[in-house]
């Protein structure tokens with residue numbers, strides 16, 4: 001069967017039709033009426049002029065959970081119009097044929113892409129390195145890159161699969177030269193984790209001294225298929241958000257001394273808002289329920305996440 | 307013409323391999339690493355030259371173009387290196403040097419940790435069949451390499467990388483998605 005020309009369809013209808021069509025094309029996705037997914041309650045401050053973004057991890061299954069989370073995220077966008085999305089890796093699981101870029105990315109996030117939301121990807125262990133050439137991932141053809149959506153905000157996307165001396169040198173130079181108030185890093189493998197993969201100690205030994213030295217504020221990772229918030233480590237806040245399409249129920253070891261909050265009962269996504277020295281976050285399940293929320297104050301004042 | 311001759315020269319250089327076999331135990335480490343550097347740069351030069359004809363792909367919104375460019379480059383390399391075999395680059399003296407560089411990362415608790423990271427969501431135990439000049443299967447994950455281990459290995463030209471398939475260290479051409487050479491049981 002020939003797949004439908006999705007790009008020409010009206011956004012919500014396109015997704016609905018696409019999901020139905022993919023049942024035949026990909027053979028494993030059930031139809032979901034995206035248009036009927038209600039927007040979740042969004043409680044971020046939503047202050048005028050704030051920077052707004054979402055964070056998704058371990059997305060690229062092309063399965064019904066990915067589509068469900070994507071639909072909820074698109075619904076959330078109507079209430080909380082974020083400008084961009086960070087992808088913390090495993091953007092395309094399994095095969096990476098051209099049509100997989102469609103079924104595992106372009107189709108589920110079509111309403112957001114059509115609304116002008118930019119995606120910034122990092123590479124996970126399931127990602128072919130040539131994903132860097134895919135324009136909608138905005139990686140500038142590089143495995144590690146930086147962008148500055150606002151004068152006070154700089155992001156560093158890292159390739160944690162392959163932390164080469166070249167990448168570390170680039171990172172040190174970028175961090176030391178950044179004059180932005182907020183420095184945020186995102187990559188795939190968590191430095192602190194209560195999950196089955198556990199903390200990547202060797203990566204931590206390599207990256208943490210740089211993060212501390214150059215005052216990185218927040219780090220977003222994936223790889224573990226759940227949500228976890230880590231107690232500030234040497235002044236840095238870590239979030240693991242790898243449950244936007246895959247889930248390992250009951251996987252979080254809540255006895256770990258760095259564990260603060262977690263959600264491993266369902267899929268999720270993160271919404272983030274930065275207003276001057278405050279970073280607000282809200283974690284929402286695929287069912288639209290808020291499972292964690294809080295505020296981080298930049299290091300100039302004592303940090304506090306609620 | 308010049309281009310053709312230089313290609314032939316590069317292919318010949320890459321085909322030099324086996325001559326070093328009997329010298330495995332006598333080549334000094336520095337010489338082995340210099341030889342590795344020469345061989346890997348020759349490969350990269352060949353790859354870049356072959357890519358020159360096709361034009362290097364830049365960012366595109368069309369995944370078809372990415373796949374087509376990768377396939378075209380891989381086909382050219384495979385053709386130019388049709389006789390490539392294991393140890394063309396990791397000659398015995400170079401392999402011996404690499405094993406000594408890897409060794410400190412494989413002992414005791416640190417060694418367990420190294421193996422754990424490499425196997426954590428990398429290719430499954432036992433890996434999968436692979437060959438020199440063959441593609442890295444897209445459906446297989448690309449396992450992480452510990453940063454300190456990476457730092458102790460010789461630097462590589464752009465878009466060439468060290469990876470592990472189970473216990474085997476491979477040299478992967480990321481642009482063409484090809485396995486250039488490998489050291490079997492490098493971390494066994």
Ligand SMILES: [Fe+2]
Pocket residue numbers: 090124125126188222223224427
């Ligand atoms: Fe992963």
